Amino acid sequence: MNVSHHLDELIARYPALESCRDDLWKAYEILHDVYSRGGMTLVCGNGGSAADSEHIVGELMKEFEIRRPLPQEEQEKLKAFSAEYGAVVAEHLQGALPAVSLTGGISLSTAFANDAVPELVFAQQAYGYANPQSALIGISTSGNSKNVIYALLAARLKGARTIGLTGASGGKMKAYCDVCICVPSTCTPDIQELHLPVYHALCKMVEEAFFG
Numbered sequence: 001m002n003v004s005h006h007l008d009e010l011i012a013r014y015p016a017l018e019s020c021r022d023d024l025w026k027a028y029e030i031l032h033d034v035y036s037r038g039g040m041t042l043v044c045g046n047g048g049s050a051a052d053s054e055h056i057v058g059e060l061m062k063e064f065e066i067r068r069p070l071p072q073e074e075q076e077k078l079k080a081f082s083a084e085y086g087a088v089v090a091e092h093l094q095g096a097l098p099a100v101s102l103t104g105g106i107s108l109s110t111a112f113a114n115d116a117v118p119e120l121v122f123a124q125q126a127y128g129y130a131n132p133q134s135a136l137i138g139i140s141t142s143g144n145s146k147n148v149i150y151a152l153l154a155a156r157l158k159g160a161r162t163i164g165l166t167g168a169s170g171g172k173m174k175a176y177c178d179v180c181i182c183v184p185s186t187c188t189p190d191i192q193e194l195h196l197p198v199y200h201a202l203c204k205m206v207e208e209a210f211f212g
Contacts, residue, residue: 001208001209001212003028003204003205003208003209003212004025006201006204006205006208007021007024007025007201007205009201010024010197010198010201013197014194014197016183016184016185016194017183017184017194017197017198019184020181020182020183020184020198023179023180023181023182024181024198024201024202026178026179027163027179027181027202028202028205028206030135030161030163030178030179031135031163031202031206032205032206032209033161034133034134034135034161035097035098035206035209035210037133038133039098039131039133039134039135040098040099040100040129040133040134041056041060041097041098041099041100041134041135041136041137042099042100042101042102042125042126042129042130042134042135042136042137042151042155042160043056043057043099043100043101043102043103043136043137043139044101044102044103044122044125044126044136044137044138044139044147044148044151045103045138045139045140045145045148045165046140046145046147046148048141048188048192049139049140049141049145049165049192049195050101050103052139052165052192052195052196052199053101053102053103053137053139054101054103054104055196055199056099056101056137056199056203057099057100057101059199059200059203059207060096060097060098060099060203060206060207061096061097061098061099062094062096063094063095063207063211064203064204064207065204065207065208066207066208066211066212067211068094068095068096068207068211069094069095070090070093070094070095074090075090075091076090078090078093095210095211097206097207097210100129102121102122102125102126102129102151103122105125108121108124108125109121112124118147119146119147119150120147120150121147122147122148122150122151122154123147123150123151123153123154124154125151126151126152126154126155126158126160127154127157127158130154130155130157130158130159130160131158131159131160132158132159132160134155134158134160134161135155135160135161135162135163136151136152136155136160136161136162136163137163137164137165137199138151138152138162138163138164138165138173138177139164139165139166139195140164140165140166140171140173141166141167141188141191141192141195142166142167142171142188143164143166143167143169143170143171143172143173143174143180143182144171144172144173145173148173149172149173149176152164152173152176152177153176156176161178162176162177162178163177163178163179163180163181164176164177164179164180164181164182165180165181165183165195165198165199166180166181166182166183166191167182167183167185167186167188167191168182168183168184168185168186169182169186170182181198183195183198
């Protein structure tokens, strides 16, 4: 399925992102391969980038622009499981592209911060979740957020692919990413404004590939 029209539409609205086209496509290919193999995507960032992490998970785990009804076989199984509840679950459950934000889990994050090294809280989760069938998206406007860099290292240790989303320079984290999407700005609010349409395009592309 040709999903490149989403890139064309993105760049038509944000011409400055033409410089990111190739890296956006590479990031899509990584995510497509991850989901083709039954894997999952991990996402992390700080502050506004933490909100972006949650946002990305929301677009992947449920329908974004395309309806995702369960396969008929699964619907029938649910109805067979329960005459009382099965039909409701079968009708409203949606296909998912598995994704987890590492910014939540307050019990784990506070326990780890208290007992170990706070800046490794994303890395600890990446070490626990990541495997060769997964990918980690690290978001940092500067590209230098240590806790994101540590998470990238942990993910790579476990064989996961790594995708960076940052500003123009790429920062230090660029060296630890299989692909780094460096949007063309050095101003934090402007970088964040460009990150949103970038990850929306990626989510649309993956959704269309699997549910279009």
